Structure formats: structure tokens, C-alpha cells
Amino acid sequence: MTISSDIIRGHLESVILTLIKEKDRYAYEIASEIKTRTEGTFTMKEATLYAMVQRLEKKGVIESYIGDKSHGKKRRYYYMTTLGDAYLETKQQEWYQLKAIMARFLEDTNESN
Amino acid sequence: MKAIDKFVDRLFKAHGTQNKDDADKLKEMLYEKVDDLMREESLSEEDAIERTIQEFGDEADYSAASLEKARRVHERVKTLKHYQNDLLFAGIATAIIAAMVFIANLVFLEAWFPWLAIIITLGVLFWPLSLLYKLLNKRGDRS
Numbered sequence: 001m002t003i004s005s006d007i008i009r010g011h012l013e014s015v016i017l018t019l020i021k022e023k024d025r026y027a028y029e030i031a032s033e034i035k036t037r038t039e040g041t042f043t044m045k046e047a048t049l050y051a052m053v054q055r056l057e058k059k060g061v062i063e064s065y066i067g068d069k070s071h072g073k074k075r076r077y078y079y080m081t082t083l084g085d086a087y088l089e090t091k092q093q094e095w096y097q098l099k100a101i102m103a104r105f106l107e108d109t110n111e112s113n
Numbered sequence: 114m115k116a117i118d119k120f121v122d123r124l125f126k127a128h129g130t131q132n133k134d135d136a137d138k139l140k141e142m143l144y145e146k147v148d149d150l151m152r153e154e155s156l157s158e159e160d161a162i163e164r165t166i167q168e169f170g171d172e173a174d175y176s177a178a179s180l181e182k183a184r185r186v187h188e189r190v191k192t193l194k195h196y197q198n199d200l201l202f203a204g205i206a207t208a209i210i211a212a213m214v215f216i217a218n219l220v221f222l223e224a225w226f227p228w229l230a231i232i233i234t235l236g237v238l239f240w241p242l243s244l245l246y247k248l249l250n251k252r253g254d255r256s
Contacts (some may be wrong), residue, residue: 027145027146028145028149032149045170047172047174047175048170048175050142050169050172050175051175051176054135062180062221073144093211
């Protein structure tokens with residue numbers, strides 16, 4: 001089953017930031033990593049991803065530098081700023097709240113059936 | 114990589130944005146993907162470029178995520194300009210109506226004080242005033 005991007009849209013920033021927090025990554029690496037980890041059940045449109053990365057950089061949540069890739073050309077790597085850490089933490093709290101609210105409805109429905 | 118440059122330039126032109134820094138960074142992201150595809154999937158440069166452009170998705174997706182704010186600002190400026198034009202038109206029309214009513218009052222009614230003209234002018238004044246209220250409200254509304 002593939003996940004509609006509409007459902008996850010509000011949390012795409014969190015997904016990107018979590019991946020960048022793990023390690024410095026370049027834009028296409030983030031797209032590939034999402035595809036790999038979700039085993040193809042969710043493919044983020046690259047146009048959306050690239051635009052979001054640019055927007056996050058403008059917000060000061062991430063910053064970039066030009067780095068080397070082994071056996072490849074140079075890449076623009078993105079890394080988290082202190083503001084980014086705080087921003088991700090807020091997003092995580094939002095997610096936990098949303099998850100708890102949805103669980104009250106959807107999980108209760110399953111149990112009552 | 115000329116195809117990538119053309120593609121990105123067309124994308125930015127289509128949405129009326131001239132941010133060179135954003136365009137350059139987007140080109141860089143796409144070059145990186147082309148390079149990855151060539152190295153990791155052994156595609157030719159031509160095939161890698163074609164696939165990169167294909168997989169980029171709809172131009173609207175990029176705009177929706179990136180240019181949304183710019184578009185909202187543009188819409189807001191357009192609306193404010195529209196309200197200003199309405200207000201200007203109402204102001205001029207009110208002035209003309211008031212002048213005509215005052216002349217009519219003085220010439221035809223030959224009254225020493227133009228009561229009728231003042232009452233009518235006050236009534237008509239609500240037209241530009243309501244538009245001024247709308248304009249100020251819209252200016253204050255930043256959302």
C-alpha cells in the first residue's frame with residue numbers, strides 16, 4: 001500500500017530534518033534515503049523535497065556547505081543548526097500529540113469492531 | 114547539463130520569480146542527482162538528465178512548496194491595489210456628487226444654508242468610508 005502525500009504533507013519537514021540530523025546529507029541523498037527506508041511505499045516528489053530543503057535553509061533551520069563525495073563530484077551537504085534542533089523537537093511534540101489524537105479515534109474503532 | 118539549466122530557468126520564468134540563488138541551488142541539486150545516476154546506475158549522461166527531469170515531478174509541486182509565499186504576497190498586493198482603486202473612484206465620484214448637490218441646493222432652492230446638500234453628501238460619504246474601512250482592514254490582516 002502506498003501512502004498518499006496529502007496525509008504526510010504536514011510532516012515532510014520533520015522527515016527531512018530527521019534524516020539531516022542523523023548525518024549531513026545532500027538533497028538527492030535525502031530523496032533516495034526516504035525511498036529506501038519506506039521500501040517504496042512512500043515516494044516524496046523530488047520537486048517538493050528540493051523546495052522544502054531550500055525553504056528550511058532560508059528559515060535558518062539547516063545550513064549547507066560544499067563537500068566531497070567519494071568517487072564523485074562535489075555535493076552541497078546540509079546540516080542542522082541549533083535552531084533546527086529546537087524546530088525538530090517542536091515538530092516531534094506536534095507529531096506525538098497528533099498520533100495520540102488519531103489513536104483515540106482509529107484504534108478505538110478497531111477495538112469496538 | 115544545458116537541459117537541466119533550461120528546465121530550471123523555464124520553471125522559474127513560468128512562475129515569475131527571479132531568485133537566481135534559488136535557481137542555482139536547484140540546478141546544483143539536479144546536477145548531483147545526474148552524477149549519482151551516472152555513477153551508481155551506470156546511466157549515460159543523456160539518460161540520467163532525462164530521468165532527473167522526469168522524476169522531478171510537476172512544476173506545480175515545486176511552486177506549491179517553494180513559491181507559495183511569493184504567490185500569496187503577489188495576491189495580497191493585487192487585492193490592496195484593487196481596493197485602493199475602488200477607494201479612489203469612490204472618492205472622486207463622491208466629490209463630484211457633492212459639488213453637484215451643493216450647486217443645485219444653492220441655485221435651485223436658494224437657501225442661505227445648504228442643509229439638503231450636506232445631508233445628501235453625508236449619505237454618499239459612507240460609500241468611500243466603507244471602502245476605506247475595507248482597505249484598512251485588509252492592510253491589517255497579515256494572514
